[in-house]
Each structure stands twice: as C-alpha cells, then as structure tokens.
Amino acid sequence: MGFDYGPLEARYDAIVIGAGMAGLAAAIRLAMFDVKVVVLEKHYMPGGLNSYYHRAKRPFDVGLHAMTNYAPKGAKRMPLTKLLRQLRIPHDALQLAEQGHSEVRFPGVTLPFTNDFQVLRGAIAEAFPDQADRFDGLVAAIEAFDNLSLDREQLPARPVLAQHLSDPLLIDMLLCPLMYYGSAVEDDMEFGQFVTMFKSIFLEGFARPEGGVRTLTDLLKARLKEVGGEVRFKRGVKRILSKDGKVFGVELEKDDQVIEAPVVISTAGHHETVGLCEALPQPSPETNPVGQLSFMESIHCLDCEPKALGLDQTIVFFNDSERFHYRAAEDYADLRSGVICMPNNYRHQTPLEEGLVRITSIANFAKWAALEKPEPYGEVKERWRAAQAEVAAKLLGEFREHVVYHDTFTPTTILHFTGHQNGAIYGAPTKLTDGLTGVDGLFLAGTDQGFLGIVGAMLSGISIANARVLTAR
Numbered sequence: 001m002g003f004d005y006g007p008l009e010a011r012y013d014a015i016v017i018g019a020g021m022a023g024l025a026a027a028i029r030l031a032m033f034d035v036k037v038v039v040l041e042k043h044y045m046p047g048g049l050n051s052y053y054h055r056a057k058r059p060f061d062v063g064l065h066a067m068t069n070y071a072p073k074g075a076k077r078m079p080l081t082k083l084l085r086q087l088r089i090p091h092d093a094l095q096l097a098e099q100g101h102s103e104v105r106f107p108g109v110t111l112p113f114t115n116d117f118q119v120l121r122g123a124i125a126e127a128f129p130d131q132a133d134r135f136d137g138l139v140a141a142i143e144a145f146d147n148l149s150l151d152r153e154q155l156p157a158r159p160v161l162a163q164h165l166s167d168p169l170l171i172d173m174l175l176c177p178l179m180y181y182g183s184a185v186e187d188d189m190e191f192g193q194f195v196t197m198f199k200s201i202f203l204e205g206f207a208r209p210e211g212g213v214r215t216l217t218d219l220l221k222a223r224l225k226e227v228g229g230e231v232r233f234k235r236g237v238k239r240i241l242s243k244d245g246k247v248f249g250v251e252l253e254k255d256d257q258v259i260e261a262p263v264v265i266s267t268a269g270h271h272e273t274v275g276l277c278e279a280l281p282q283p284s285p286e287t288n289p290v291g292q293l294s295f296m297e298s299i300h301c302l303d304c305e306p307k308a309l310g311l312d313q314t315i316v317f318f319n320d321s322e323r324f325h326y327r328a329a330e331d332y333a334d335l336r337s338g339v340i341c342m343p344n345n346y347r348h349q350t351p352l353e354e355g356l357v358r359i360t361s362i363a364n365f366a367k368w369a370a371l372e373k374p375e376p377y378g379e380v381k382e383r384w385r386a387a388q389a390e391v392a393a394k395l396l397g398e399f400r401e402h403v404v405y406h407d408t409f410t411p412t413t414i415l416h417f418t419g420h421q422n423g424a425i426y427g428a429p430t431k432l433t434d435g436l437t438g439v440d441g442l443f444l445a446g447t448d449q450g451f452l453g454i455v456g457a458m459l460s461g462i463s464i465a466n467a468r469v470l471t472a473r
C-alpha cells in the first residue's frame, strides 16, 4: 500500500507521535472529525510493537500471539465492537479466526480455557472445588468494575484477589497469563489493569486476523487515508516544542524540520516523552520508575503442523516452580515460566505455510544490551533459543527435529523498534491513565496511558482523542 501524500506541511491541527496501534487509532478518530492530523513515525513501517518483517522469504509477525478481546460479529457492548464502531471498520474486514483451546499449566494442575468462559469456570470448579464460589464472587466484582474510566484510582491487584480467593496457587495461575500479556509491574499488577486483562483474555478471548497483524495495520493505514489523515514514516521526532506551558509543535530528526500544531499526542511512552520535551518534569524514580520487564522470544518454523506432533493448544502459559515469578530475569532469560504459542491452532483460518512455535520468556535488558554485536550477542542468543526450545519440548512434546528455520528477538530488538527504555515491553509500571502530561495540549496515549495489547492500545488512542481533543473543541 503506497503513501502518496504530498510534502509535509508546516502546520497541522494535531500531531500524533508513533504509528503503533494507539497512534493510528487516535489519528483516525481525529481525522474523522475533520481535525487535520499527521502521524510521525521514526521507523519505515507501521505497527510499533505489533509489526511484521521478512526473513529468508518468510513473513513473521513481530509480536502477535493473539488479538485479545474477541467479540463475535454483532455482539453488543464489547470493547472490540465499540472500537470497530468508533473507527468505522467492519468486523468482517478483520477475518478473525478464534482460538482452539489454550492452557495455564502449573506443576500438577492444568486449567484449559477457550473463548467460552464456562470452560475455565468448570476447570476451576474441578481443580479447586473449595474456590468455585469464591471465583464466581471475583468474577462478579470484575464485571462490576469500570476499568475504562480514565480517572480511576490505582490499586495493587494481589490484595484485592486475596479478599476473594484463599488459594495462592489459583491466584498465581490466574495472574500468569494476565501478567504476561499486560503487566508492567513486577510480581503484581494494577487492579484496573488486572480487570482489563481478565475480561479481554478470559471473558472475551483470543482470535487472530487472517493474514496476521499486517491485515490490521493495512486496515488502519487505509482508513486513516480515507478520512483525510496522514502518516509519515522515517520522521522521528527529536523535540516536542512548548512555550509558557503550552505545546506548539515538534522538531523532526530529519533536517531539524519544525512542524507546528496546538495538539500533540505522544505514544512514545511517558519517560520517553519526557526525554523529548524540556518542559515536562522528570518522573520520580520512587513513584514512577522506568519499566524493567522485557521479553525474549524465539520463533521456530516447522516442516509440519504442530498438532501433528501433539502440540494442539493455541497458547500455553506455563510455570514450573512452586510460586510464579514475574520480574526481570537475573540471567539472560528466566525459563521457569513463559508462553508458547502455536498460531496454526486458530480455527477456520487458511492454513499457514509452515508450522510455527513461538516461545516467550522474561529477559534481562541490561545483560543483553551489554553484549557486543554481532558476537558474542549471536552466540548467546542461539544458546538461549536452544534452551527455550528444550523447555517447550519437555513441556508439550518433542518438535525440535522438525525445525527448518528459526528467528529470535531480545530486549534490545524491542528497544530498537519502539524506543522503550530498557526494552520495557509494557512501558513504565505507573500509568498516566488520564493522559494529561502537565503541558497544555500535550497528551499521552498507548502503552503508558495504561490500556495494553493491540485492542487496548487502539482503545487508548481513541479514548484520548475523544476525551482530550474532540470533546474539548
């Protein structure tokens, strides 16, 4: 899909920094209401953390395991339905294939789940009979909680969970997938975020757009163009310009070009945005530290379907130690827990060209960043990829002799593609849920506003565009 926009103009009504999911969604929303908007992206591709690339003529999604928040066509009052309605994108355009079944596996207990919540509920009643009623109480509290409020109080989730559930194993098993798919906080998560992730993973579920993440980024780019917005690649923002506490534009890395606008929405992250704007105060390291959680992931291409080898789950979240540890790894990666995704095991999709096994582990940014490239970085990466594959093979069944190609990314890759300090996959632990930065006209959306994941990031962009720009007009 080409970009035949003319030259960048000197003045817009609004600038969005970053063409990830949040930035594209925010810009579409603004352009739909005749706001003259441009998205400035430092890379040559859209998607940010959720992009795609080619290696050895194979297409790879950067991050996509699952689109959370599955909603069937026509379902009312669900986040995905609302999001598609706000952007005027038809549900059919995504061609969503639902997951088969996924699992949370801990020593001695496996909880299966699907897009039918009763499967998880039944599995909990069977494995934890004394927790069944308590679990129903927790679900009622989750359903009653307004997690989309932009000015909600931030509470840690574990104490709230302990009010409902008395078995620490069940608490850890519920937290494991939710933390892996959306917690910037070590060993806990913010309760509103817990509710968001619980709804999006367990109550709504997983799906995959036919064609992977590219289907979604192509749709967003096309929609932006259709409503009159612009996106410009290789246009990194070097500085956000403000005067007397009010934003007035940005300066680009390329030729120091200045573009003026009374509104700037940054999806670059909170700490990263502070680094771009002299007028913003440095966040306190005690109350708002830089994120520490980063991942390494290896993708194994097979000469057969994973299910031919007995790997029939869509996604497995596992932990093999007594307690679940979700904190920056001490070594290059922490293989005691992780996520294994087999994208072939979505239902009703055109069969993928190869079998795929994606294995994700928590990593240690500083250790990876200290390695020289290409070596010893390449050798260490290969060693840890092989170790990840061994763990997955022990857990789910042997697949390694069917691997015909593999590719691995580390925290330094995440830093390169997103600019997130420490390669922090979910940004900083403290979120600015209201999107307000303290500089008039400068707002935060995306990862550090607090809605995470593909659908969350798009909802964040839409919410900030609606609440901070469109309703203020």
Ligand SMILES: Cc1cc2nc3c(=O)[nH]c(=O)nc-3n(C[C@H](O)[C@H](O)[C@H](O)COP(=O)(O)OP(=O)(O)OC[C@H]3O[C@@H](n4cnc5c(N)ncnc54)[C@H](O)[C@@H]3O)c2cc1C
Binding pocket: 017, 018, 019, 020, 021, 022, 023, 040, 041, 042, 043, 046, 047, 048, 049, 050, 062, 063, 064, 065, 066, 067, 068, 235, 236, 237, 238, 267, 268, 272, 276, 295, 297, 414, 417, 418, 419, 425, 445, 446, 447, 448, 452, 453, 454, 455, 457
């Ligand atoms: C490995 C991995 C796997 C994942 N898997 C899933 C999954 O399966 N399902 C799911 O729902 N979510 C997944 N996620 C999370 C999801 O990708 C993110 O939550 C979401 O994409 C965040 O979107 P965003 O727009 O807020 O931020 P980003 O994607 O970080 O986008 C920010 C954009 O801003 C650009 N930018 C930064 N600084 C500047 C600057 N100075 N000038 C111009 N541009 C700039 C960046 O280049 C980037 O394109 C995964 C993430 C990773 C890393």
